Amino acid sequence: MWYHHYRVSSNTQLTSNIHRVVLESTDTPISKAKAGEFVMLYIPAVGELPLSVFKQKEEELHFVIEDYGGASSRAVNLHKGEMVGVRGPYGRGFTLKQNTNYLLLAGGSGAPPLLKFVEEAQSTPGVSVTYLLGARSASELFLLDEARSMGARVMVSTDDGSMGYKGLITQLAEKLLSEATYDALYACGPEQMLLAAMSLAKRFGVYFEGSFVRDVRCAVGVCGLCVMEGTGRLLCVDGPVFSLHELEAAQHGG
Missing domain, CATH: 3.40.50.80 (Nucleotide-binding domain of ferredoxin-NADP reductase (FNR) module)
Structure with a gap:
């Protein structure tokens, strides 16, 4: 996999198991992510973790990460100066309309x-x-x-x-x-x-x-691990954001 390179700028504990982690680009930052889209965070010697972007400022990425075990436990313990990789953004985000x-x-x-x-x-x-x-x-x-x-x-x-x-x-x-x-x-x-x-x-x-949340590995619709049960939709490419109409139509073969 090819990654954009980022350095950990700060790690702030928000609750007993949730941290705010800020990354700073050291080469070319990822393209602008839309609300609801996600990226894959790569931690050397650990692996990848799918994360929603909370805030994006030019060369900075802000994440809010919950420790639920596995790679997330390592992510909430990242230290300032550590290097990580980021690929994405992926998926479909929330729809934003005027006068709503x-x-x-x-x-x-x-x-x-x-x-x-x-x-x-x-x-x-x-x-x-x-x-x-x-x-x-x-x-x-x-x-x-x-x-x-x-x-x-x-x-x-x-x-x-x-x-x-x-x-x-x-x-x-x-x-x-x-x-x-x-x-x-x-x-x-x-x-x-x-x-x-x-x-x-x-x-x-x-x-x-x-x-919605599923186990995401490839993020590009190849491995099929993130399928939404009963719909046949893949969360990584068809979601992770779904409308009620989309879910009901998929369940009925639409």
Whole structure:
């Protein structure tokens, strides 16, 4: 594989198992990534890790990485000055349209692509964004001020009620959908949350897109490991973002 070369610029711990890692290009940076697209991060002697781009500034790449074992454990422990490789971006991202009222649901480490979407929405005419971040407790919430600084209305939910709405993020979303009109509901997080968000979108007649997670290896549609069950779609080339219509059509052979 051919990689763009990057040096670790900083590594900041955001929660007990989530870090913000910033890379700086040492040759030619990757092309501009769209919210929801992903790259493959190569760590020497470890392997590759698929990651959504959280922020991109000229020669810098910002990632929010959760430690869930394997290569991710090494990624959250990268030290300043270490060299890594990056290839991509790959996949399809979220759709951004003018004059649209968006409701975004970020479940835990599902925040990065939606924060990137908030950033892109800043310069899009007539767009308003309500950004919801859900977690088990207040100690697991992160980058709220960053979302606010980009113009989003920010609300949080915690399972234990230690901050914001007490309950699931989808319960908070249901409350908001019953109180106001939204044009689109976008979500990224655990699959159970995505399925609940899809049900809400159907119930309230709101356009839906969700970013899903599968085991990605090649990222170019060759190995077939990231197939979406029941649809035949490959997450790395057809996704990782899918609309409700696309998923339902694929399940019915459309």
